[in-house]
Amino acid sequence: MNSNTMRKLALTLLVGAATQVVAAPAPVTEISGNSAQGGSLERLERMIEARNQVQLDMQRQLDQLATEMDELRGIVERNSYDLSQMLERQRELYREVDSLSRQPQAKAAEEPASDKASTEVYSSNLGENEAYESAVNLILKEKDYSGAITAFKAFLVTYPESSYKPNAHYWLGQLYFTQNQLSEATEQFTAVASVEKSNKRADALLKLGIIAERSKKPEDAKKYYQQVISTYPDSTSSRQAQSNLDKL
Numbered sequence: 001m002n003s004n005t006m007r008k009l010a011l012t013l014l015v016g017a018a019t020q021v022v023a024a025p026a027p028v029t030e031i032s033g034n035s036a037q038g039g040s041l042e043r044l045e046r047m048i049e050a051r052n053q054v055q056l057d058m059q060r061q062l063d064q065l066a067t068e069m070d071e072l073r074g075i076v077e078r079n080s081y082d083l084s085q086m087l088e089r090q091r092e093l094y095r096e097v098d099s100l101s102r103q104p105q106a107k108a109a110e111e112p113a114s115d116k117a118s119t120e121v122y123s124s125n126l127g128e129n130e131a132y133e134s135a136v137n138l139i140l141k142e143k144d145y146s147g148a149i150t151a152f153k154a155f156l157v158t159y160p161e162s163s164y165k166p167n168a169h170y171w172l173g174q175l176y177f178t179q180n181q182l183s184e185a186t187e188q189f190t191a192v193a194s195v196e197k198s199n200k201r202a203d204a205l206l207k208l209g210i211i212a213e214r215s216k217k218p219e220d221a222k223k224y225y226q227q228v229i230s231t232y233p234d235s236t237s238s239r240q241a242q243s244n245l246d247k248l
Contacts, residue, residue, distance in 0.1 A: 189204040
Protein backbone atom coordinates (compact mmCIF):
# COMPACT_ATOMS: atom_id res chain seq x y z
CA MET A 1 0.00 0.00 0.00
CA ASN A 2 1.47 3.36 -1.06
CA SER A 3 1.84 6.40 1.09
CA ASN A 4 -1.05 8.28 -0.52
CA THR A 5 -3.45 5.49 0.21
CA MET A 6 -2.23 5.33 3.80
CA ARG A 7 -2.81 9.06 4.27
CA LYS A 8 -6.35 8.83 2.90
CA LEU A 9 -7.21 5.93 5.25
CA ALA A 10 -5.84 7.75 8.26
CA LEU A 11 -7.73 10.90 7.33
CA THR A 12 -10.93 8.93 6.95
CA LEU A 13 -10.53 7.37 10.40
CA LEU A 14 -9.84 10.74 12.01
CA VAL A 15 -12.89 12.30 10.39
CA GLY A 16 -15.07 9.40 11.56
CA ALA A 17 -13.78 9.69 15.11
CA ALA A 18 -14.31 13.43 15.12
CA THR A 19 -17.84 12.99 13.89
CA GLN A 20 -18.59 10.53 16.72
CA VAL A 21 -17.15 12.92 19.26
CA VAL A 22 -19.21 15.82 17.94
CA ALA A 23 -22.38 13.72 17.72
CA ALA A 24 -21.96 12.21 21.21
CA PRO A 25 -24.37 13.64 23.80
CA ALA A 26 -22.97 16.24 26.16
CA PRO A 27 -21.97 14.90 29.60
CA VAL A 28 -24.58 15.46 32.29
CA THR A 29 -22.50 14.61 35.34
CA GLU A 30 -21.84 18.20 36.35
CA ILE A 31 -25.45 19.33 35.81
CA SER A 32 -26.82 16.36 37.81
CA GLY A 33 -24.39 17.21 40.63
CA ASN A 34 -25.58 20.80 40.79
CA SER A 35 -29.24 19.66 40.84
CA ALA A 36 -28.60 17.20 43.69
CA GLN A 37 -26.78 19.87 45.68
CA GLY A 38 -29.71 22.28 45.24
CA GLY A 39 -32.17 19.61 46.39
CA SER A 40 -30.09 18.94 49.51
CA LEU A 41 -30.08 22.62 50.41
CA GLU A 42 -33.85 22.80 50.03
CA ARG A 43 -34.32 19.76 52.26
CA LEU A 44 -31.95 21.25 54.84
CA GLU A 45 -33.87 24.50 54.83
CA ARG A 46 -37.15 22.66 55.26
CA MET A 47 -35.69 20.69 58.18
CA ILE A 48 -34.46 23.89 59.85
CA GLU A 49 -37.87 25.52 59.37
CA ALA A 50 -39.62 22.46 60.80
CA ARG A 51 -37.26 22.42 63.80
CA ASN A 52 -37.85 26.11 64.41
CA GLN A 53 -41.61 25.57 64.23
CA VAL A 54 -41.38 22.72 66.75
CA GLN A 55 -39.36 24.94 69.08
CA LEU A 56 -41.94 27.71 68.75
CA ASP A 57 -44.77 25.28 69.49
CA MET A 58 -42.93 23.93 72.53
CA GLN A 59 -42.26 27.46 73.79
CA ARG A 60 -45.95 28.34 73.44
CA GLN A 61 -46.89 25.20 75.34
CA LEU A 62 -44.37 26.01 78.08
CA ASP A 63 -45.73 29.55 78.35
CA GLN A 64 -49.27 28.20 78.60
CA LEU A 65 -48.23 25.69 81.28
CA ALA A 66 -46.48 28.45 83.24
CA THR A 67 -49.65 30.56 83.11
CA GLU A 68 -51.79 27.65 84.24
CA MET A 69 -49.34 26.91 87.08
CA ASP A 70 -49.57 30.52 88.25
CA GLU A 71 -53.36 30.31 88.21
CA LEU A 72 -53.31 27.02 90.12
CA ARG A 73 -50.85 28.46 92.63
CA GLY A 74 -53.19 31.40 93.20
CA ILE A 75 -56.16 29.08 93.69
CA VAL A 76 -54.20 26.93 96.16
CA GLU A 77 -53.12 30.00 98.12
CA ARG A 78 -56.70 31.31 98.29
CA ASN A 79 -58.02 27.91 99.34
CA SER A 80 -55.31 27.60 101.98
CA TYR A 81 -56.23 31.01 103.37
CA ASP A 82 -59.95 30.23 103.35
CA LEU A 83 -59.26 26.89 105.05
CA SER A 84 -57.14 28.50 107.76
CA GLN A 85 -59.87 31.07 108.38
CA MET A 86 -62.51 28.36 108.56
CA LEU A 87 -60.40 26.29 110.96
CA GLU A 88 -59.82 29.32 113.17
CA ARG A 89 -63.57 30.04 113.30
CA GLN A 90 -64.17 26.37 114.04
CA ARG A 91 -61.67 26.42 116.90
CA GLU A 92 -63.29 29.57 118.25
CA LEU A 93 -66.67 27.90 118.04
CA TYR A 94 -65.38 24.92 119.99
CA ARG A 95 -64.04 27.25 122.68
CA GLU A 96 -67.31 29.17 122.87
CA VAL A 97 -69.44 26.04 122.98
CA ASP A 98 -67.20 24.45 125.59
CA SER A 99 -67.36 27.61 127.69
CA LEU A 100 -71.10 27.81 127.25
CA SER A 101 -71.62 24.16 128.19
CA ARG A 102 -69.78 24.81 131.49
CA GLN A 103 -71.70 27.95 132.41
CA PRO A 104 -74.73 26.37 134.08
CA GLN A 105 -72.46 24.58 136.59
CA ALA A 106 -70.45 27.75 137.19
CA LYS A 107 -73.56 29.84 137.74
CA ALA A 108 -74.98 27.25 140.11
CA ALA A 109 -71.87 27.60 142.26
CA GLU A 110 -71.98 31.40 142.15
CA GLU A 111 -75.66 32.21 142.57
CA PRO A 112 -77.88 31.62 145.61
CA ALA A 113 -80.31 28.73 145.36
CA SER A 114 -83.30 31.10 145.53
CA ASP A 115 -82.02 33.05 142.51
CA LYS A 116 -81.46 29.83 140.58
CA ALA A 117 -84.99 28.72 141.32
CA SER A 118 -86.36 32.03 140.07
CA THR A 119 -84.49 31.91 136.77
CA GLU A 120 -84.47 28.24 135.77
CA VAL A 121 -87.79 27.33 134.17
CA TYR A 122 -88.65 23.91 132.78
CA SER A 123 -91.44 22.95 130.44
CA SER A 124 -94.02 20.29 131.20
CA ASN A 125 -94.45 19.65 127.47
CA LEU A 126 -92.51 16.49 126.65
CA GLY A 127 -92.38 17.28 122.92
CA GLU A 128 -91.04 20.74 123.69
CA ASN A 129 -88.41 19.34 126.04
CA GLU A 130 -87.31 16.76 123.49
CA ALA A 131 -87.10 19.31 120.69
CA TYR A 132 -85.00 21.66 122.79
CA GLU A 133 -82.72 18.89 124.06
CA SER A 134 -82.30 17.55 120.53
CA ALA A 135 -81.19 20.97 119.29
CA VAL A 136 -78.71 21.33 122.17
CA ASN A 137 -77.29 17.86 121.51
CA LEU A 138 -76.57 18.85 117.91
CA ILE A 139 -74.04 21.25 119.40
CA LEU A 140 -72.65 19.44 122.41
CA LYS A 141 -72.65 15.87 121.14
CA GLU A 142 -72.83 15.84 117.36
CA LYS A 143 -70.95 19.10 116.69
CA ASP A 144 -73.43 19.80 113.90
CA TYR A 145 -73.54 23.58 114.22
CA SER A 146 -75.37 24.41 110.99
CA GLY A 147 -77.92 21.73 111.89
CA ALA A 148 -78.25 23.27 115.35
CA ILE A 149 -79.03 26.68 113.88
CA THR A 150 -81.79 25.14 111.77
CA ALA A 151 -83.11 23.19 114.77
CA PHE A 152 -83.24 26.19 117.12
CA LYS A 153 -84.92 28.39 114.51
CA ALA A 154 -87.51 25.66 113.93
CA PHE A 155 -87.95 25.31 117.69
CA LEU A 156 -88.73 29.03 118.06
CA VAL A 157 -91.30 28.82 115.27
CA THR A 158 -92.94 25.70 116.72
CA TYR A 159 -92.87 26.88 120.36
CA PRO A 160 -93.00 30.70 120.24
CA GLU A 161 -94.03 30.94 123.91
CA SER A 162 -91.63 28.29 125.18
CA SER A 163 -89.94 28.74 128.53
CA TYR A 164 -86.74 27.83 126.66
CA LYS A 165 -87.17 30.72 124.24
CA PRO A 166 -84.44 32.97 125.76
CA ASN A 167 -82.05 30.01 125.88
CA ALA A 168 -82.77 29.14 122.25
CA HIS A 169 -82.05 32.72 121.24
CA TYR A 170 -78.87 32.60 123.29
CA TRP A 171 -77.64 29.42 121.60
CA LEU A 172 -78.36 30.96 118.20
CA GLY A 173 -76.49 34.09 119.24
CA GLN A 174 -73.49 32.02 120.29
CA LEU A 175 -73.47 30.08 117.03
CA TYR A 176 -73.72 33.20 114.90
CA PHE A 177 -71.15 35.01 117.05
CA THR A 178 -68.51 32.31 116.63
CA GLN A 179 -69.09 32.37 112.87
CA ASN A 180 -68.57 36.15 112.90
CA GLN A 181 -72.12 36.77 111.71
CA LEU A 182 -72.37 39.75 114.03
CA SER A 183 -75.62 41.19 112.74
CA GLU A 184 -77.47 37.90 113.27
CA ALA A 185 -75.77 37.42 116.65
CA THR A 186 -76.84 40.92 117.74
CA GLU A 187 -80.46 40.14 116.92
CA GLN A 188 -80.40 36.95 118.99
CA PHE A 189 -78.57 38.41 122.01
CA THR A 190 -80.88 41.42 122.00
CA ALA A 191 -83.83 39.02 122.25
CA VAL A 192 -82.17 37.40 125.27
CA ALA A 193 -81.38 40.74 126.91
CA SER A 194 -85.03 41.76 126.64
CA VAL A 195 -85.97 38.98 129.10
CA GLU A 196 -84.87 40.32 132.50
CA LYS A 197 -85.38 36.99 134.31
CA SER A 198 -83.26 35.00 131.87
CA ASN A 199 -80.16 33.49 133.42
CA LYS A 200 -78.44 34.11 130.07
CA ARG A 201 -79.08 37.86 130.14
CA ALA A 202 -75.76 38.87 131.74
CA ASP A 203 -73.71 37.02 129.15
CA ALA A 204 -75.97 38.24 126.33
CA LEU A 205 -75.30 41.85 127.38
CA LEU A 206 -71.58 41.07 127.57
CA LYS A 207 -71.67 39.64 124.04
CA LEU A 208 -73.52 42.73 122.79
CA GLY A 209 -70.71 44.83 124.24
CA ILE A 210 -68.07 42.69 122.52
CA ILE A 211 -69.93 42.93 119.21
CA ALA A 212 -70.17 46.72 119.55
CA GLU A 213 -66.44 46.85 120.28
CA ARG A 214 -65.64 44.73 117.22
CA SER A 215 -67.92 46.94 115.15
CA LYS A 216 -65.88 50.00 116.14
CA LYS A 217 -68.62 51.40 118.39
CA PRO A 218 -66.75 51.95 121.68
CA GLU A 219 -69.45 54.11 123.28
CA ASP A 220 -72.10 51.44 122.74
CA ALA A 221 -69.67 48.82 124.06
CA LYS A 222 -69.12 50.86 127.24
CA LYS A 223 -72.87 51.09 127.85
CA TYR A 224 -73.30 47.34 127.59
CA TYR A 225 -70.30 46.61 129.82
CA GLN A 226 -71.47 49.11 132.44
CA GLN A 227 -74.94 47.59 132.36
CA VAL A 228 -73.51 44.15 133.04
CA ILE A 229 -71.34 45.47 135.90
CA SER A 230 -74.17 47.39 137.57
CA THR A 231 -76.86 44.72 137.11
CA TYR A 232 -74.80 41.60 137.78
CA PRO A 233 -71.92 42.83 140.00
CA ASP A 234 -70.84 39.42 141.34
CA SER A 235 -71.04 37.42 138.14
CA THR A 236 -68.34 36.07 135.87
CA SER A 237 -69.82 38.18 133.06
CA SER A 238 -69.38 41.28 135.22
CA ARG A 239 -65.69 40.57 135.79
CA GLN A 240 -65.17 40.03 132.07
CA ALA A 241 -67.08 43.23 131.29
CA GLN A 242 -64.89 45.17 133.71
CA SER A 243 -61.75 43.74 132.12
CA ASN A 244 -62.99 44.71 128.64
CA LEU A 245 -64.02 48.15 129.85
CA ASP A 246 -60.58 48.84 131.29
CA LYS A 247 -59.04 48.18 127.86
CA LEU A 248 -61.25 50.68 126.01
